[in-house]
Amino acid sequence: MYTDGRLTGDRLVAIIKCLIDLIDAPIEFSQHISYETWIAGFCMTLITFNHHELLLKVIDETTSLLIDYLFLTRTADNACQILFWFVRYDKRLQTFRSVVDHLANLFEKLKTIPNEELKTKLIELCQMGIVLHPEYDISNESILKQIIHSVPQPDLNILLNHKNFHSRLHSLNMENDQKIKNRVGISNLGNTCYVNSVLQALYQCGLFRKYVLEQRFDERVVLRELQLIFAELNLSKRAYINAVNFVRIARPTWFTVHEQQDCAEFLGYLLDTMKNEEKALSSNEIHRLFTIQTCQRNRCQRCSIESYREESSNYLFLPIPSSDRSQDNYNYNQSATPISVMKNGLKFYTASNGNSLTSSTLPLCDTAMNSLNLQTVFDCYFQKEELENENQYRCEHCRSLQNAERSIVLQTTPEYLILSLNRFEYDKQTNIFRKVFTKMNYPKLLNVHVYPPGAIPLLTKYNLLLIIVHTGYTLHGGHYYVYARDIKSSISESEEQNDEWFLLNDDLVTSSSYEAMMENCAQYTSATPYVLFYKRIGQQQTEETPQIHVRESLIRQMREDDSNYEREIEK
Numbered sequence: 001m002y003t004d005g006r007l008t009g010d011r012l013v014a015i016i017k018c019l020i021d022l023i024d025a026p027i028e029f030s031q032h033i034s035y036e037t038w039i040a041g042f043c044m045t046l047i048t049f050n051h052h053e054l055l056l057k058v059i060d061e062t063t064s065l066l067i068d069y070l071f072l073t074r075t076a077d078n079a080c081q082i083l084f085w086f087v088r089y090d091k092r093l094q095t096f097r098s099v100v101d102h103l104a105n106l107f108e109k110l111k112t113i114p115n116e117e118l119k120t121k122l123i124e125l126c127q128m129g130i131v132l133h134p135e136y137d138i139s140n141e142s143i144l145k146q147i148i149h150s151v152p153q154p155d156l157n158i159l160l161n162h163k164n165f166h167s168r169l170h171s172l173n174m175e176n177d178q179k180i181k182n183r184v185g186i187s188n189l190g191n192t193c194y195v196n197s198v199l200q201a202l203y204q205c206g207l208f209r210k211y212v213l214e215q216r217f218d219e220r221v222v223l224r225e226l227q228l229i230f231a232e233l234n235l236s237k238r239a240y241i242n243a244v245n246f247v248r249i250a251r252p253t254w255f256t257v258h259e260q261q262d263c264a265e266f267l268g269y270l271l272d273t274m275k276n277e278e279k280a281l282s283s284n285e286i287h288r289l290f291t292i293q294t295c296q297r298n299r300c301q302r303c304s305i306e307s308y309r310e311e312s313s314n315y316l317f318l319p320i321p322s323s324d325r326s327q328d329n330y331n332y333n334q335s336a337t338p339i340s341v342m343k344n345g346l347k348f349y350t351a352s353n354g355n356s357l358t359s360s361t362l363p364l365c366d367t368a369m370n371s372l373n374l375q376t377v378f379d380c381y382f383q384k385e386e387l388e389n390e391n392q393y394r395c396e397h398c399r400s401l402q403n404a405e406r407s408i409v410l411q412t413t414p415e416y417l418i419l420s421l422n423r424f425e426y427d428k429q430t431n432i433f434r435k436v437f438t439k440m441n442y443p444k445l446l447n448v449h450v451y452p453p454g455a456i457p458l459l460t461k462y463n464l465l466l467i468i469v470h471t472g473y474t475l476h477g478g479h480y481y482v483y484a485r486d487i488k489s490s491i492s493e494s495e496e497q498n499d500e501w502f503l504l505n506d507d508l509v510t511s512s513s514y515e516a517m518m519e520n521c522a523q524y525t526s527a528t529p530y531v532l533f534y535k536r537i538g539q540q541q542t543e544e545t546p547q548i549h550v551r552e553s554l555i556r557q558m559r560e561d562d563s564n565y566e567r568e569i570e571k
Helices: 009-023 035-048 052-070 076-089 093-100 103-112 116-132 142-150 156-160 193-204 206-214 221-235 244-250 263-279 285-290 374-381 514-523 552-570
Strands: 292-300 306-313 316-319 385-387 393-395 400-402 404-412 416-422 424-427 432-435 445-450 458-471 479-486 500-505 508-512 527-536
Touching: 009 035, 009 052, 035 052, 035 076, 052 076, 052 093, 076 093, 076 116, 093 116, 103 116, 193 206, 193 221, 193 244, 193 263, 193 458, 193 479, 193 500, 193 527, 206 221, 206 285, 221 244, 221 263, 221 552, 263 285, 263 416, 263 527, 285 416, 292 393, 316 374, 374 445, 393 404, 404 445, 458 514, 479 514, 500 514, 514 527
Parallel strands: 316 416
Antiparallel strands: 292 306, 292 404, 385 404, 393 400, 416 527, 424 432, 445 458, 458 479, 458 527, 479 500, 500 508
């Protein structure tokens, strides 16, 4: 368009004016030109010259106008085309949300003025928006849920114009309520995504799933309800189920009904509850599958006497570094005192959870922000730590505060290693927990050093099984969803296994990939992995999806529910 390769000054002003005027064109004018082609052309010109911020401003100023045009018969088709392009280009959620807010009225209008082509375009736009924004909580959007579960999916490869779409983003497969690979969703009952995510995560643990479905828990209240949930997730013909009874029974008494809660706290409480119920069965299977045994050693530097403290936990609570405050305004918090400064300027903060296994400080360790890896953070957790100055150790032998050396070692590791990342730091001024948005790489293979008492140290390897993602800005707000992995081999140490991934987002279940998960978390500041499950790599071949002999009573219940479901469909 411009031979000198510049788009500045008057030229830029002219382009933007033409673009806005064209979007706001009179109805008669828009009928005689290739409306959407011209607008897309102007937008692509701005993109070519890297004026993305200006294009986003144009989108902000014209989205509401285009939505108004959707209600006018003569401009609806053109407006829908442009909104489709905007939603596909704009990685922010607000543009898609603006369309969603008007869906109910739009579909109501289409009942009186039939326009099947426009209806199809709107449905495709919604399905594409859901795919591009997996962090969007659709539990309260009845129109979107209806579209997902009852409308055949479009060809998303064409919609998104991406050759390798299925390898990088999520694909929908909800045609006629069919399930993906026998995966079943769980409906959101009102801020219960934290429960749904934990249920899906535990169900993903094949050995635990087998144990729950094969045992008899007649008098074990929580385990019995969990067994019913697992039976539905395993056998139900429904695309999603309802966990209302489980939520009522398993929810901690201090959790407020219909309010968002911390999924890591709920997970720890649920595992403790099930372990207590399991004791009456003279079994320790849940303990074997999930319990971590650590030993904390303190060595006084004055008398050289050492003290030891052993602890058991359901998961390791890992502090993570906060980004350099000069570069990340989201993490700026003057009242949060940094405990330890890393060599590259990253700061660690004290763990805020009472179940934390961490000491009050973390050691210095070399890393780079661009390549910060969970393996590095995990290893730092077990490095030796100097206790001095305000953080001195009280030695029982010296009967005074002394400089000391502290270290933590793993004595035993479970079949499923759970890591909870300390994503929230306490702000003394506002009395709230602020989120730490530090981005990291999450390896599919994790190396874990184990030091059994009186035995030779071992190197145990773990495969990444699933990640619970939290999107939002506060501890008791936002939304949880799960990226789960079907591991093909339990003995493979390769990170390049051709495994299948799924996105489990309440009642929405879609195919996904590891790359899609990483791209989603990189693209959205508030989308951060929060809880990770790793599966121990065995020395012998074992089934990751072991054959399960479901109790006959459960099978009968599921058959009865399937019959009810078929009658519901017929109605």
